[in-house]
Each structure stands twice: as C-alpha cells, then as structure tokens.
Amino acid sequence: MAELLYKKLVKQYRPDLPPALDRLDLNIRDGEFIALLGPSGCGKSTTLRMTAGLESISDGQIVIGGKVVNNTHPKDRGIGLAFENYALYPPLTVRDNLAFNLKAHGVKQAEIDKRVAEIAKYLHVEELLELKPAALSSGQKQRVNIARALIRRPAVLLLDEPLSHLDAALRVKMRTEIKRLHTEQRFTTIIVTHDQLEAMALADRIAVLNDGKLQQFDTPLQVFNHPANEFVAGFLGEPPMNIFAVKGDSNRRLVVPGTEFSLPITDFVGRLLGERKSVRLGARPWGIHVSQTPSEVSVPGTVSVVENLGDETRVGVRYGDMLLMASTDITRVYKPGSKVHLTFEDEDLNLFDEDTGERLTA
C-alpha cells in the first residue's frame, strides 16, 4: 500500500460561493487509518470523491505513493472504494462478485483464482464464496464488500460511511471487525463519517472538518482531550461537553451572572485567561465531580434533573438558561432539589476564546 498526501487541496463549485474544500493539507502515512469527520457539508465527502477521481480538483494536489494523480484516470489511481450501500451483484456468487473487476480488467483466470483465494482467507469469507449475497448477513456482506475493494490491491482503501445504515448493535460489532481487519492488514484507509464514535474507535488519526476547513488532525485521544477549538470540543464526545459563557469577577472567580455558578480561578486557569474578562468554558460530563459536601474549590448548585441510565447516572444542575450535566457511576443519592457541590479538575477544563472559539493554551 502507499502513503497519501493532500497538498492545499481546493474544491470550488461556484466562484460566488465559499469553497467546499479550502486548502486541505494532510500527510497520511503508509498503513495508517484516517477518519474524515464532520457534519454534513463540511467537505469530507468532496475530499473522498476527489481522491477517487469522481470529482475534479479545483486547485492543489493529491499524491498517492509519490505520484501526483490529479490527472490520472480513476481506475489507474490505485483506489479501492467501498460505499455505504454494498452494491454487490445479487445474481452472482461471492466468488464471482470478488472476481468481477479483475475479469473486467482482463486478468488471467489462474491469477484471479489465486487472488480470490488469498483475499477470502484474509477477510475470513472462504466459507461464503459459493453463496449469493442474499444469503449473507449484513456483517458478511460488509466483509465481502471490503474484500472486493481490496482484491485489486489498491494503494488506498476508501470507506464512505460504511456502517451508517446498520442498526446500533450491529454497527458496534462491524466497527470492531473493521478495526480488527485493519490491525491485521494495515492497509492505508480513509473513512468518511459523521459519527464521532466511529471515527474515535477506528482511526489512528482523525481529521475534523467544518465548512470546508480542517479544524484539527490528531489521534483520537488528543482530539478528545485537547480539542483545538470549540467546534471540535462540541462535535466529539457523548454525552456532549457542557459549553457556556462565564465572566471573571473581582473576587477572582468565574461566574455565570445571575446564578449560583461561581468557580475560583486557579493559577492554571488564571494563566489561560490572561487579560480576558469573559470566556467560554467547556467541561465534559465525566470530568465534573459531584459531591454532597463543599470544598474550597467547589461550585454550589441545586439538582434540577436526574437521569438513571443503568450503569451511569447523570445529574443536571441548572444555572439560568444552562442545564449543566455531570456523569457519575450509578448512584441513587441525588434527587431534584438536592444541594450539590461540583468540582472541576484543571485538566478537565477547557477555555475557549469567545470571539474565535480557539481553545486557550498556556
């Protein structure tokens, strides 16, 4: 397989509109699994389609295995594509589905047999070779679909929302299978998805896109724990991060005016704040510690809602328009009306510039 570079890649559909993709730079290493993640319209599918040669390139370069492929015919780019809808040919057996593209390219029968046997073994679909697609489970179809994309020994495998039409339980199982497959074979893979859990679970690195612009490109845990800006922070994580406006007051506290919310400014937070008087604060529900007893650094509040979700309990505390959610392990001690004290650890606190949305760093 091969490395894949995007160099200042641009897609401009109309001169009077902002570009669908704005100067994307990504270096994808040989064997790496990359997720292009973002909401609809962020440019992720455009990038995928440009890579596959289904869409022209307005500016910049795509380099696969050291070769600029801007003007290379789609079939010669060394791309394997697996789409959301499996598009297996129903009248053909799995064997013939796998062989179809090789036959079309005039590969000799002996070579075809060899490659089918090889890929079927890699993807554990040997027992399925003589079955028709209708007899396969969705998980098996998924494997055959990927096998068919890989049989031409592409330089890069592209997966376009491969799991989005599956029900939740099956999606989780298939995610595991794709992850395992990649760990075994290490083929250079790009997945396009709007599902942040899918991106987190599968990818070595995630490229988060919004409005055609790259927001952050890093490992899942870096993106999760050190988001570049408010957009990334809000887009990743379930339950979602609490993000709200706070103001610094004269007692070195961050407050939500008109409410009980009052958080002492630690040295760490003080350094982040600098001269700013107001800022947006982000805290993940699992990063807020709920207690019945106050401490010097805790924030007082009154429980407004409690959600018992099996192994997790979520406690909601209202401060004006904002319902702050905190996750805890299962507990039954909190009820609406309970007085609680919330503790925010420095390392779990994010501060965002109120104008640019950038996360403040020391």
Place this chain on the structure above:
Amino acid sequence: MASVELQGLTKFYHKRRGVENLSLDIHDKEFMAVFGPAGAGKTTTLNLIAGIVTPNSGTVKLGGRDIGGLEPADRNVAMVFESYALYPQFNVYDNMAFPLRSPKFKMPEDKIKERVTHHAKVMRIDHLLQRPIQALSNGQRQRTALGRALVRNPDVFLLDEPLSHLDAKLRHSMRAELKEMRTQLGTTTIYVTHDYLEAMSLGDRVAVLNQGHLLQLASPDDVYFRPASIDVAKFFGDPEVNIFDATLKTSGGSQISVQMLGENIPLALPPDVVQILNEKHTSKIQVGVRPPDVRIAPEGDKQAFHATIYSFEPLGTKSILTLKAVDGSFVRALVDGHLTFEIDRRTQFCIDPHLLIIFDGQSQKFLARSADSIENS
C-alpha cells in the same frame, strides 16, 4: 383522573401484526415509556389510544371509561409527532393559541393569553412568543409543539419519538430538559421511543414491545438489571450485553457455581440466586454480563479468565475492549479511557458473580440476579 387501560388490544393491518393481545395499565399522572425496535407496535399503540386506528378486538379505557366509540377529537388526548407539524405562517404565540381558538374550545382571548403564557413558561419559550417559527432552533420548535399540545389541558399526552430526528448532541440535552419539565406537566404521558436511553431516563415505567407483543413492563432499573429475557437485555445498553452459555456445578451441599468460557473457574453464586435456581430445578442456563462489569485482572489472578485482545476502540472517556476467551467467545468490556491495550496481547479478566444476570438456557427467560448487586448504591 386519567388513567389509561388497554385490555387485550389486537390490531392487524391485513396480515401484518400491529399489536396482539396487548394489555397495559397506565396510572394517572404516570410517564410511561413505550420502547421497542422498528415494527414493535409502538406507534400502533399510540394510534389506538388516540382513536386514529380502530382495534380488531380489545378495549381502551380512559379514566375507567371505555372510549372505543369516541372520535379522536372527543377523546381529549393530545398527540405530538416527530415532525412537529407547526404552522410556519404563525409565530409561537399563535401556534400555541391555535387549538384554543378552534370551534371546539372558542376560548376568549384573555383566557387564551393566560394559558399560553403559563405553558410557555413551563416550556421555557416565554421569551420567544413573538418569534416566527422559521426563526426557531430545532429544540425551540420541539418545545413549541409540546406547548401547543399542553394548552388544551389534555387528559393524556401522547408523544411519538419527539427527539428522534435531532442530532445526537441535541438529543442528550433535550432529553434532560424534557425530564426536567416532566415534573411540571402533571399529565398522564405515553412516550414512544426506540432509544433505550430515552426510555430509561424519562419513564416512570418502561413497556418493552417487540413484534406486537409486550415483553416486559417494569421500572427502568428492573428493565436494565433484571431484563425479562435475553432479547430485552440486548435492547438496553451500549455496547450490548455479553451472553454466554454456562453450566451449573453443585459442590459441597448448598453451594452452586457457574462455569463458562471454556475454563475451570467456578464462580460461586450468591445464596439468594442459589435459592431461586434450586426452586426452579434449573440445569441449563445462559448468563448475561454487561460490558462495564467485565474487569481487567492483574496477571496471575487464579480466579480470572484468560483471553487475548481482539480489538481496542477508544471512545474518549471510556474504551471498548473486545477479548477473545479460551473457548473462542468474544467478550466485550467497557474500560477506563486512559488505559491502552495492544492487539493480540494475552490478558486476564474477572467477573463478579453478584452481577451475573441468569437466564433459562431453554426459554431464554430471566431467572435470577442477586439482590445485593450495585443498584442500591
């Protein structure tokens, strides 16, 4: 008084089953979550209560009175659909006032104002009353639709997947806000959803439906910790509950232990579970283990199962670890997000026998779970 009683309700659409012999008692002021996958019969149930479809057999009672003969408009139930169905040409106030200006109510405008203002406060949209619908966020439209249903002071409030088209992020916060408002509604509510988190969070009780049949009617805790069957156990929780075949071993008098996953590691069952198994003369069982209850053990732990790491998926705060046990079974564990694991490495894991959910091996129905497990924390 607005209890709702469904007695032996059956509705077929030609040959397709909507619901079959469904009986459900919903108490006055109760919030009942009706949960199930697509095709479970959830919406059919709502439509039967609203009078939009007529049952083949069975009765619907509202406040003890059979309402089978009443037109939908005369039932005093209010329904909110997934697609709010707000009037785009009106502002929030006029949308909410609409039902009260209808020929049925013909309420004077000053009375209308009182009602609309009151319910707008409950829904936290009192500052938006003059806004046109197009200028509202999805969450605000949601609340307007709920408010419009509430102004009529219905006996029963019917909600059909009201959050399902919102994006995942908004769904979490709207669910919490809906639960927060719930206490102020004071109206019997039936809430249909295919999202297990919504059912558990919002419902006083949860009715679990599948293919037109009621599988379980219980509190959210019971549905999760004491699911009526393996099917129900799989509907609740993400990642899905692990289900293993297991054998029971009797050792030294009253001791019963469980063996599974191809290893000779007896897990001694708690006495309350042993008693139930003895009473039922069970021999063949299956056990359910929720992924957070699978714990990675220190190496060399004699009571721990052996496995290799098949897959590792970080999700942020938590990670999903898929383990391959000695007998080839896959075991899913939900572990702390700070830990990392290497594929194909050997590891060991343990399971607290108090947390096992025990099902009959034949019928796959619930048998036992220890009472001194975690939910009393």
